[in-house]
Amino acid sequence: MNRTLQTKSPALWQHPVQLIGAALVGLYFLWCAWDPSQWHLIDGANLLIHEAGHLFFRPLGEFMMIAGGSLFQVIMPAIFVGYFIRRKIFYSAAMVLFWVGESILNVSVYAADSLALQLPLIGGPDTIHDWNYMLGQLGMLKATPKIAGFIRLLGTLVMVCALVWAIKSALKNDAAEEEPTFAQPQDEWWTK
């Protein structure tokens, strides 16, 4: 019986703490979604991963090398989401999914700049503008606002999913903690 008390007590605080965590992280990232063009702290990490992406995708040719920056900054946090899903730690997976959404929004800002070319680029003004190059190669530069708008919508939807998933996982974690406490003494009762 002692065991049942031990397993049940963490759930009592874990439940609201996880819910508050989901709400706070959700608010922060939805604020990011409100104005993606603002620089957020997490964009520093996105930028580093973006640059690494160009290197990783280099062997696949020029187009993929350029596309690799934007692709990798989304793939990288998505790998962490996959890792947590594999380990069945769904609350953590949902929290990292916020980062995936924010990184997609960060990509949308770059895509939206395909025609205006106003964003300061690493390496100066002579550097290739990834999205101007990609949409130019695909003959889709005129569709820049639609493409950037779609990417922004996608990023926002991913964040909304992350929020719903985080809240659901926090509530489920609570239930999962309580389940074994109920099952254990019952089993003992039947075997006796």
Ligand SMILES: [Zn+2]
């Ligand atoms: Zn780039």
